Amino acid sequence: MISPDQRDALEPYLTAALGLKTPQRIAHLERMALGQSRAMYRAELVPADTAGDASDRRTVIVRVEQWGLLGSDSANEVQAMQALHAAGYPVARVLAYERGTDLLSQPFFVMDFVEGTSEYTPESLRDYVGLLDRLHRMDPKEAGLGSLPHPNGPRDAALLQVEHWYEVYRSALVGEPSPLVEEAAQWLRNHAPESERISIIHGDPGIGNFLHLDGRVTAVVDWEFVHIGDPDEDWAYLISMRGMGVMTDDEWVAYIEAAVGVRLDPERLRYWQALNFFKAVCIDCTALRLYAKGIHPAPNMLAIGTSVHLVALQRLSKTTIFSG
Template identity: 40%
Template sequence: MNAEERTSLAAWLLATLGWSEVEGFRRISEGHSREMVIATSTTGDRAVVRIEQGGVFGTDGVREARLMVALRELGVPVARILASDESGSVIGRRFFVMEYVDHRADAPSPVDDFIGRLHSMHGIDPTVDPIARVLDVPRGLTVRDATIAQVRRWSDVHRSSVDRPIELLERSAEWLTINAPDGERLSVIHGDAGPDNFVHDGERVTAITDWEFGHVGDPMEDWVFCIQMRGSRALPKEEWFARLTDITGIRIEPEIWNYWEAFNYFKGSCANLSCRRLYETGANPAPNMAIVGSAVHRVFLRRLVDLGVAE
């Protein structure tokens, strides 16, 4: 945020949250989809502001905040939403404000508790309100239909981010559509689950964060993404498998792993193209947008080739 935006946001926070004065803002460096700042009052109150960055990854902060409200109503550990500006009139970009949740960054991640909580969330019926309303879940949606809808969603992000569709991604989308598994149950899916996207007190998860990719689909999407893309920093792959089975009874069959591994690289490659487009158009000139949209995108494309999906 620039100085003018900080001044406008501070005034809005005073009027909306009832703070006496804003002491300052501190930007949180992690993450790409939202600019995040911690706002602190002179009396020690803190709140986290998540600000749109031009539609990075094709996500929508308003939808994210509404999903968080719905999930909290159902007992999922998420930060409480305090307020939002859905019009973008305050600082020229839409944002929402949520409570600050303390985090023990110095303590090991409570992986077992996270597995249990994510599994519990997957048991929520997304076909009834409030989830059905927020995520616009159609009647009669099957798990396979939901998976194919995600393939189409990320294909749309890919095509809207380039002047000419990338053939490797077009072929990958076709393979993912044809081979989409039937799945066992329709669930609420985080879409970016794993260590770094939850906060904890050293023993239990106090809030699952970063809900911009939330949707309905197959729980296997979350489990494979967690283990494949995020989990290696906490546990070896085989240890994840063992704990997942011990805690939930779930076993990931090789063909299911292969499908969702390919999907994750496809999704990542498509999402990263949105960063490159925002950088090239000047909508978001941050250097990390260029890196994610070029180097990381190519790494994911290479993985699709290695898996034989894009042949």
């Protein structure tokens, strides 16, 4: 949690971040019960010398890293958000990015609060699927994301992801290696498909990670896993992770084709579903490490590092890829 001293130090920082001449005070600061990778705070600011009526209030979101939880930092996230906002994509505007740890003990960034609900509707889902397809059709260089690692070889989009998440898992190990994870990593290496297209990948797309008002998406959120890769990775994630329970896999495939004309190959889809389960398995290990080492002994770390991890591992293991 943000301590009273940190809150005091945050007030002049946020005043500067917003480019305001009048010093601001934080009238209300609340930890949001959303997301896991970052601690998210909603801060309501008012001029320090007033009681702060509604017209004076300005709401921002402070998004704080948590000791490398889920194997990501804010650098790519901020870069992508800034670039995509500038390109007219619906992303919250980033107001400040603090790489240092003096102020809140962890790096953080500040962004505009965007109105909207994350409870999806049929209209908002269709709008969102169109936006995800639009993201995949943007040129990374033209969008200002040319500095992100770019897969070169035909199978590199898959292989780079496998090795990246495998490294996250290995560096987070607090006990013995997991045989099922090690086996999955090797299967994913051996079966990595060639990519037909390379694009900007959100990395955690789907229901819960977009806000909308009256069916129109106002912001796509949670960009910590953004990278350059194969669009099938995002579609597989949307279908099998955040979209699970909304429709069957087959219904999702038909829905996506009808909505944006993307035809998903069943075998490739299955590979990318397995890779996304693998990614979940690997990043969850970071939570167990933080909990076991006493670095971040919050109960959600225990939940992610044990039961959430095991569910993902079970899904990975049950994926028929290991049957032959």
